[in-house]
Amino acid sequence: MLNTVTFGDAPGPPLLIVHGLFGSARNWGVLAKRFSETRRVITVDMRNHGFSGWEATNSYPDMAGDLAALLDGPADVLGHSMGGKAAMVLAITQPDLVNRLIVADIAPVTYPHSQMGPINAMRQVDLARVASRTDAKAQLSGLEPGVDDFLLQSLDLKEKRWRLNLDVLAADMDKIIGFPDVSGQFDDPTLFLSGGNSDYVQADHRDQIKMLFPDAKFAKIPGAGHWLHAEKPREFATAVETFLA
Numbered sequence: 001m002l003n004t005v006t007f008g009d010a011p012g013p014p015l016l017i018v019h020g021l022f023g024s025a026r027n028w029g030v031l032a033k034r035f036s037e038t039r040r041v042i043t044v045d046m047r048n049h050g051f052s053g054w055e056a057t058n059s060y061p062d063m064a065g066d067l068a069a070l071l072d073g074p075a076d077v078l079g080h081s082m083g084g085k086a087a088m089v090l091a092i093t094q095p096d097l098v099n100r101l102i103v104a105d106i107a108p109v110t111y112p113h114s115q116m117g118p119i120n121a122m123r124q125v126d127l128a129r130v131a132s133r134t135d136a137k138a139q140l141s142g143l144e145p146g147v148d149d150f151l152l153q154s155l156d157l158k159e160k161r162w163r164l165n166l167d168v169l170a171a172d173m174d175k176i177i178g179f180p181d182v183s184g185q186f187d188d189p190t191l192f193l194s195g196g197n198s199d200y201v202q203a204d205h206r207d208q209i210k211m212l213f214p215d216a217k218f219a220k221i222p223g224a225g226h227w228l229h230a231e232k233p234r235e236f237a238t239a240v241e242t243f244l245a
């Protein structure tokens with residue numbers, strides 16, 4: 001069972017928020033509190049992340065199964081990046097559990113890039129010599145600006161360990177950057193919300209998206225990259241609330 005953090009207790013279908021690779025439920029706390037003004041919001045730590053259990057695989061069918069086990073009825077689902085792919089597989093394979101779907105800056109395709117850089121950077125940190133996040137940050141290298149601070153949110157200083165199962169994430173990296181061969185489609189409203197400066201959702205992805213999500217709509221947040229919810233939180237929240245309303 002996944003670790004969850006719940007906000008609010010409003011009646012009606014909840015909103016399930018699914019984080020991306022190397023993330024956690026805590027990354028979504030501010031937005032979850034805002035959304036909880038009108039609904040119950042559930043944020044999760046995905047398998048091999050945060051306070052959830054370490055499992056032997058990190059495939060999308062397995063992640064979608066984890067999400068399904070949390071739900072006792074239909075929910076609106078919001079997923080970013082890896083979490084967006086897991087949410088898409090959930091919606092396609094168990095559409096009765098999803099009312100409306102929001103996919104943040106990801107498409108149901110295989111990407112040519114790898115995310116091994118952050119894994120290698122974290123593996124190189126000598127945790128025995130780390131007394132503070134500043135110590136760990138000094139050892140993280142070769143990362144894009146801001147990525148080190150994001151990764152450090154998953155560092156358990158007391159236990160001197162990463163709250164990320166780096167070995168399994170590395171072993172299943174091809175699955176994470178890919179997308180499984182799933183049959184079926186999700187016919188209910190779906191929003192593909194992407195950053196205006198991001199290239200994760202491209203025009204040539206739309207045929208594949210429409211095949212799996214016939215009622216898909218597309219929107220961009222100007223000036224935002226892949227981390228659109230962190231870079232433009234107000235605009236992101238407004239777009240989500242408008243769609244869900």
